[in-house]
Amino acid sequence: MNFTKTTEQDSEYNDLEKMTISELLFNINKEDKTVPLAIEKALPQIEKLTEQIVDKLKNGGRLFYMGAGTSGRLGIVDASECPPTFGVSHDLVIGIIAGGDSAIRKAVEFAEDSTEQGWNDLLEHAISQKDIVIGIAASGTTPYVIAALAKCNENGIITGCITCNENSPLATTASFPVVVVVGPEFVTGSSRMKAGTAQKLVLNMISTTTMIQLGKVKGNKMVDMQLSNNKLVNRGINMLASELQIDVLTAEALLKKYGNVRNAINNYKNE
16 A cells, blocks of 8 residues: 655755744744644544544543654643543543653653553553544554554454554554644654644544533533632633523532532522
C-alpha cells in the first residue's frame, strides 16, 4: 500500500528566519485555518469511532488513549479533563504516554520505539474486551502505539486511532481509523503544530460527544461538573438560578446542600 508521510514533507514556506514577526504569525495562522476543513473530511470516520466508544462506555467499559510525545500528552490532557468537566470517574477515560508519567513534562529517549511496553502498560490497567483503545500518532508510525493496537486486535479489543498520514501503519492497524490529512507543517516536520491542533480538536469532539451521549450534559450545561474552584462554584450557582428561576442566594444554598448542579435540580423539584 502506498504510504507518504505528508507530515514530514517540506514546508510550503521557506527562509522563515528572514520573515518578520508579523509575517510569521500571519502565515502560521493561515496554515492553522486549514485544520478544521481537513477534520470535516474525516467526520464519517470520527462518527464510526465515537459510536464504538459510546457503546463500550455504556456497557461498563473504559476508553484508553495511547501516544508518545505531543500525541501522548494531548491524550492525557483530554482524559484528565473528563472527571472535572463531566463528573465521571478518573478510571473511565485513561491517558497513557510512552515513557510513563515523567514523559508528560520531559521527553523520554527512545520510549516510543518499544514494541512491547505499550501492551504492558495496558495490562497494568487490566485491559479487557469491554474496553476500547485509541492510538494517537501524527506520523502513524510510532512502534509503541502500533504494537499495542496490534496486540489489542489479537485479543478482541476494539481499536481506533487519530493520525495525520493516509495509509500509515497505524491507520491500517486500527479497526476504526481517523485520518486527518493536514499536509506539511509550517516548520518542516513540526507535527506539534497543525497535526497537534487536529488531534486536539478531534479528541475534544470525541470525548464531548461521548459524554453528552452518556447523559452528562443537560440542555447545554455541564450539570455533573466537579465544583473544584470558585469559578466553577459560581458557574453552578448561575446555572441553578437560571434553570430553576430562583435567586442567587437560594441557588447557592441549594448547591451547598446537594453538592452538584444535577442533584440540586433533581432535589429542588422533589422538595
